[in-house]
Every structure is written in C-alpha cells, then in structure tokens.
Amino acid sequence: MPDLDRIDRRILAALQSEGRITNLELAERIGLSPTATAERVKRLTRDGFILGYSARLDPAKIALGLLVFVEVKLDRTTPEVFDDFAAAVRRAPEVIECHMVAGGFDYLVKARVADMAAYRRFLSDVLLSMPGVRETHTYAVMEEVKGDPMLPI
Known part of the structure; x- marks a missing residue:
C-alpha cells in the first residue's frame, strides 16, 4: 500500500473493525503515544485513507429485509445517458450501491427494500x-453468505 507503514495499517485495521475506539485505546493497541496516534489518524483522514465513520445497522430491524441485485442495460451508451442515469441513481434511497461494469450489461445495482411488494414498486416507479x-x-x-464491509489491510 502506497504511503502506509506497518503502524498505519494497524491503525486502519483497528478503526475499520471498531470505529468507536477511543484514541487512548487505539494508542495502547498499536503501541504508540496518544499524541502520535492522533496525529497519524489526522494524517490518514486528511490524505483520504479514512473516509468517515458510521454504524452498521440490521436491515431486517429497520424494514429493509430484502436485498436485490439488478443488472441494468441502457438503451444507449453515451456520456449524457451515463450521467443522467448516475444522477437518478444517486437520488434513489433504496439503492445502496451502483457500479458501471464491463460485460453484458451496463450497471449492477444493489438495493434494499422491505419485501417483494416493495421491490415491485421500486422497480416500476423508480428503476424503470x-x-x-x-x-x-x-x-x-x-441468503447473505458474506456481507463484511471491511477491506483487507
């Protein structure tokens, strides 16, 4: 990894698995002073390695139990169509990921909705x-076999 030493990687791994760890606990875990640890975390954030912090929620408990993947083919592949589609996807709260892909279709959309009836509404009212x-x-x-958002450090 460019510009990351062993200690930076340990910091990133610790924060990725436990984002609410205190600076003191992090410093003890990696073997640096709290001041040096805080400075490294600031640098890693400033340099864009750390994008932010969030809580992982149980989708079923917030009525988003159905996960779907949708292959999307566009009618034309022009910059304007790509831009318009991307802008529309960004406005759809059901879409949790969207990737332009190479292959037999243009985009792979990952969405969460309550159930199949909600998906049917999302498909007809939003996606199509x-x-x-x-x-x-x-x-x-x-069945979600592996849904771990952690990156290998």
Whole structure:
C-alpha cells in the first residue's frame, strides 16, 4: 500500500473493525503515544485513507429485509445517458450501491427494500423510470453468505 507503514495499517485495521475506539485505546493497541496516534489518524483522514465513520445497522430491524441485485442495460451508451442515469441513481434511497461494469450489461445495482411488494414498486416507479433504462434482470438474495464491509489491510 502506497504511503502506509506497518503502524498505519494497524491503525486502519483497528478503526475499520471498531470505529468507536477511543484514541487512548487505539494508542495502547498499536503501541504508540496518544499524541502520535492522533496525529497519524489526522494524517490518514486528511490524505483520504479514512473516509468517515458510521454504524452498521440490521436491515431486517429497520424494514429493509430484502436485498436485490439488478443488472441494468441502457438503451444507449453515451456520456449524457451515463450521467443522467448516475444522477437518478444517486437520488434513489433504496439503492445502496451502483457500479458501471464491463460485460453484458451496463450497471449492477444493489438495493434494499422491505419485501417483494416493495421491490415491485421500486422497480416500476423508480428503476424503470430512470433515464435510458432499456432492460433489467433482478436477482433476489435468499441468503447473505458474506456481507463484511471491511477491506483487507
């Protein structure tokens, strides 16, 4: 990893697994003074390695129990259509990830909704009305085998 030494990697790994750790606990865990640890965390944040902090929520407990992946094909592949589609996706709160991909379709959308009825509404009212959408193929997740957001450090 560019510009990261062993201590930086340990800091990133610790913060990624336990974002609410105090600076004192982090310093003890990695073997630096609290001041040196805080300075490293500031630098890692300033340099864009740390993008922010958040809580992981249980989707089922907040009525978002259905996870779907949707392949999206656009009617045209022009910069304007890509831009318009991307802007529409950013406005859709159900979409938790969207990736432009190479292959047999243009975008892979990951969305969370309450149930299949909610997905049907999302598909017809939101996704199919987005600019340039020609065709979709949906894959409903039956079991999430691994959903770990942690990156290997």
